[in-house]
Amino acid sequence: MNQNIINARVTFRNSPIHILEQFTIKDIENAYEQFKKHSELDECVIIQTCNRIELFGKSSTHNLDKIKKTWASIAGLEEDAFNENIEFVENQEALHHLLKLTSGLDSMVLGEEQILGQIKNSITSARNIKASGQHLNTLFDKAIRIGTRIRNSSGIGRGGISVGSMAVKLAEENIDELKTKKTLLIGTGEVSTLVAKSLQRRGYAFDVTSRTIGRSQTFCETMGGNPIKFEEVLSGFDNYDVLFVATTAPYFLVTYEKITEAMNNKNKGIMILDLSNPRTVDEKVATIGGVKLMNLDQIAEMVEKNMNARLNKVKTIENIISEEVSILEASMKRLDAEPLVKDVFKNIEHLREKELRKALQMLDEKDERKIKIIEELTKAVVESIVSTPMNNIRKASEQGKPDVVDLASKLFDYKKHNQTD
Numbered sequence: 001m002n003q004n005i006i007n008a009r010v011t012f013r014n015s016p017i018h019i020l021e022q023f024t025i026k027d028i029e030n031a032y033e034q035f036k037k038h039s040e041l042d043e044c045v046i047i048q049t050c051n052r053i054e055l056f057g058k059s060s061t062h063n064l065d066k067i068k069k070t071w072a073s074i075a076g077l078e079e080d081a082f083n084e085n086i087e088f089v090e091n092q093e094a095l096h097h098l099l100k101l102t103s104g105l106d107s108m109v110l111g112e113e114q115i116l117g118q119i120k121n122s123i124t125s126a127r128n129i130k131a132s133g134q135h136l137n138t139l140f141d142k143a144i145r146i147g148t149r150i151r152n153s154s155g156i157g158r159g160g161i162s163v164g165s166m167a168v169k170l171a172e173e174n175i176d177e178l179k180t181k182k183t184l185l186i187g188t189g190e191v192s193t194l195v196a197k198s199l200q201r202r203g204y205a206f207d208v209t210s211r212t213i214g215r216s217q218t219f220c221e222t223m224g225g226n227p228i229k230f231e232e233v234l235s236g237f238d239n240y241d242v243l244f245v246a247t248t249a250p251y252f253l254v255t256y257e258k259i260t261e262a263m264n265n266k267n268k269g270i271m272i273l274d275l276s277n278p279r280t281v282d283e284k285v286a287t288i289g290g291v292k293l294m295n296l297d298q299i300a301e302m303v304e305k306n307m308n309a310r311l312n313k314v315k316t317i318e319n320i321i322s323e324e325v326s327i328l329e330a331s332m333k334r335l336d337a338e339p340l341v342k343d344v345f346k347n348i349e350h351l352r353e354k355e356l357r358k359a360l361q362m363l364d365e366k367d368e369r370k371i372k373i374i375e376e377l378t379k380a381v382v383e384s385i386v387s388t389p390m391n392n393i394r395k396a397s398e399q400g401k402p403d404v405v406d407l408a409s410k411l412f413d414y415k416k417h418n419q420t421d
């Protein structure tokens, strides 16, 4: 491939939650600027979810050290923080990984839907601010379509397993008679929706809170639960035995002080499930007597135990992905020849128009019908001469023969800096 597609990632696969959250990129727009400026990438897309921070890039050269260095400076880390956590793949393997992501095969909960929406959002915002270009836009559009098709045909996402349902199951396994306990859900976003659905399905009553009471009320109208004012909750957790916390707050909502205070006022234990990344429950609360704290790491373990039905589909999906990767790779390689092909067509069109104008002036032709015939003739001649070599260049590029594309560039005097993608 003339142009390389790279993927650098830190994910839940090799980093527990307290490590993973350190790699979070806070200012994505600035990160795009930095990666382009300092890491030799001319296109970028960042995918950041609770379970992964991933960078996809396109470049003719690439340098993992520079990527690590830039990422470290953006996240405020030492460069060697990446040594054990970062995974790096390129070209075919990067395409393969993206298809695993869009089809849900790399998710903690196999086949979960959220990742597809998150990838769509990532490419839309990268496209809007022009962080991505022709290569990554095409790649992501295709990968999203393929992933959706794989999900629909395999039914990998069926069966009601989600981060939310696994969190509720975890609570059930750790608490006797969950039905009799007072449960609070903090957050009204996507994950809270999954938790609420699961609580509702199993017949558990629960309170819901978020910064605006209006939002909690709307949430409860569709998802069930009882809306409670945020300030009321924050002033005392002692009313509750189980807390599910799923927010994107950039600080600890559930602090050591608040839980200490709550535990002083109650004579029963409390279980806290922090589903957030970065975490929004201070891990120090686990040191308070009677407090059981669990986070995404324990949910990952629970998921593993519950994945049998979905695991049976993995092999079939892997096979489909392997077939799709070759097709995807060919269309990405084909893109490498597009700037040259576009440039040749543009130059020839320019020449055709110039020569046509000259000829019509010499003929002093005024008859519109005749002018049209002459014009069509010039177009037909150009088309019949240029189409075959251009298609052959595209084909050579698709078949991974960059030498043919380079030779054609020389023959047509194409300069790479003309490139407009």
Ligand SMILES: NC(=O)c1ccc[n+]([C@@H]2O[C@H](COP(=O)([O-])OP(=O)(O)OC[C@H]3O[C@@H](n4cnc5c(N)ncnc54)[C@H](OP(=O)(O)O)[C@@H]3O)[C@@H](O)[C@H]2O)c1
Binding pocket: 049, 050, 051, 114, 115, 163, 187, 188, 189, 190, 191, 192, 210, 211, 212, 215, 246, 247, 248, 249, 250, 253, 275, 276, 277, 278
């Ligand atoms: N989506 C997934 O697949 C997934 C899976 C596992 C874990 N997670 C993690 O779960 C957390 C929530 O994700 P999500 O997808 O549900 O996010 P989301 O749909 O964007 O919802 C975010 C929630 O956080 C609340 N929030 C934001 N800032 C807050 C603050 N300063 N104080 C109090 N509440 C605040 C929002 O409340 P307002 O309405 O008041 O803004 C909203 O209820 C994230 O940390 C994420 O990493 C997500």
